[in-house]
Amino acid sequence: MSLWLLFAVALLTGVTGSPSGTVPPDDSNMTAHPNSVLENFWKPTIVVAEEAKEEVMETGELNPSHYPAQRAAKVVEHYVNTRHGSPYKVFAVKKVFSANAEEVPDSGRKYQLELSIQEMVHNTTVACAAEVLFPRQEESEHSPQVQLSCEEILKINTSAQEESLYQQYKLNHNLSTQNLPDSNGHVEEDQEPFWHLGRVASSFIMLAESSENTLYNMAQVANLTQMATENNQLKFDYHVLLHDMVSQEIIPWKLVVTWSPSAGVKVQKMEKSPNCRHCNYPKP
Ligand SMILES: *[C@@H]1O[C@H](CO)[C@@H](O)[C@H](O)[C@H]1NC(C)=O
Ligand SMILES: *[C@@H]1O[C@H](CO)[C@@H](O)[C@H](O)[C@H]1NC(C)=O
Ligand SMILES: *[C@@H]1O[C@H](CO)[C@@H](O)[C@H](O)[C@H]1NC(C)=O
Ligand SMILES: *[C@@H]1O[C@H](CO)[C@@H](O)[C@H](O)[C@H]1NC(C)=O
Ligand SMILES: *[C@@H]1O[C@H](CO)[C@@H](O)[C@H](O)[C@H]1NC(C)=O
Numbered sequence: 001m002s003l004w005l006l007f008a009v010a011l012l013t014g015v016t017g018s019p020s021g022t023v024p025p026d027d028s029n030m031t032a033h034p035n036s037v038l039e040n041f042w043k044p045t046i047v048v049a050e051e052a053k054e055e056v057m058e059t060g061e062l063n064p065s066h067y068p069a070q071r072a073a074k075v076v077e078h079y080v081n082t083r084h085g086s087p088y089k090v091f092a093v094k095k096v097f098s099a100n101a102e103e104v105p106d107s108g109r110k111y112q113l114e115l116s117i118q119e120m121v122h123n124t125t126v127a128c129a130a131e132v133l134f135p136r137q138e139e140s141e142h143s144p145q146v147q148l149s150c151e152e153i154l155k156i157n158t159s160a161q162e163e164s165l166y167q168q169y170k171l172n173h174n175l176s177t178q179n180l181p182d183s184n185g186h187v188e189e190d191q192e193p194f195w196h197l198g199r200v201a202s203s204f205i206m207l208a209e210s211s212e213n214t215l216y217n218m219a220q221v222a223n224l225t226q227m228a229t230e231n232n233q234l235k236f237d238y239h240v241l242l243h244d245m246v247s248q249e250i251i252p253w254k255l256v257v258t259w260s261p262s263a264g265v266k267v268q269k270m271e272k273s274p275n276c277r278h279c280n281y282p283k284p
Contacts, residue, residue: 062099069099072111078207079146085200087193088158094118108135162261178223204267215245233258
């Protein structure tokens with residue numbers, strides 16, 4: 001599925017969907033999509049920009065399927081990816097069960113959430129409780145702070161797959177590819193770990209950049225180039241395209257990412273690319 005088509009689907013779904021500004025994660029029917037894993041990745045982007053912009057910040061018990069709760073939950077998703085993600089583990093919010101928000105004097109706004117988080121590669125879901133604090137804009141540190149407790153989130157053991165991938169690419173420094181997924185929404189099987197890695201690495205940016213007024217999703221790896229292995233870490237240059245549902249912007253970023261099974265995913269450098277004028281797909 002090309003990006004513009006994705007937006008078309010997003011708009012259609014919004015028009016025919018619930019008028020009350022809800023995100024229906026389980027209602028979206030995208031069974032025509034050729035790749036079930038990707039289908040799940042794309043699902044969270046099926047929302048409408050107008051609805052995503054809810055200016056009034058509610059306090060107290062929130063509707064778990066409305067945007068304020070969904071935006072806070074999205075931050076939890078990015079946080080889990082930065083902590084536990086790997087080329088074989090990518091996390092996404094599945095459902096928000098309950099949410100409330102409160103003002104914390106001198107500090108910001110705190111959301112408390114009960115939600116389920118799905119590991120997309122193995123299709124396992126765990127229940128979690130999370131707190132997300134959005135610091136006030138005047139604070140020097142703007143990134144939201146997350147506290148999380150989940151059952152069994154670390155039980156998925158991917159060490160064998162990770163070790164094998166690591167050995168395979170440790171000595172070959174010449175992997176280079178682009179468009180993950182391609183315009184048909186497809187990722188070659190041997191490139192799936194690098195699409196996952198790109199998504200996990202993008203969560204580092206999206207966590208740092210998120211506020212109560214954003215809803216970031218990773219749209220695509222534009223390209224990636226493997227660099228020489230350094231200190232036993234595989235090293236990659238990624239160009240990724242992120243999508244903010246609220247502003248409807250596609251934002252290109254450049255990332256330098258390292259990974260090894262023992263050290264995990266690290267982002268050494270993230271740099272916002274100036275503009276997307278030359279991006280070769282139509283804007284919605
Ligand atoms: C989704 O769409 C497909 C094809 O249009 C249809 O066969 C299927 O029953 C739908 N599923 C749901 C859950 O609506
Ligand atoms: C994921 O797991 C759920 C529950 O076990 C199952 O209903 C669903 O079909 C699975 N999805 C995929 C894509 O395998
Ligand atoms: C994960 O599996 C590997 C074997 O594939 C084993 O050596 C290791 O102890 C397991 N780790 C955990 C935390 O269970
Ligand atoms: C890297 O180049 C070598 C030699 O040209 C080739 O054998 C190998 O398959 C390449 N590896 C990758 C990951 O492209
Ligand atoms: C990767 O994509 C970026 C952004 O689209 C572009 O500027 C860069 O030249 C591309 N690099 C390669 C090696 O294709």
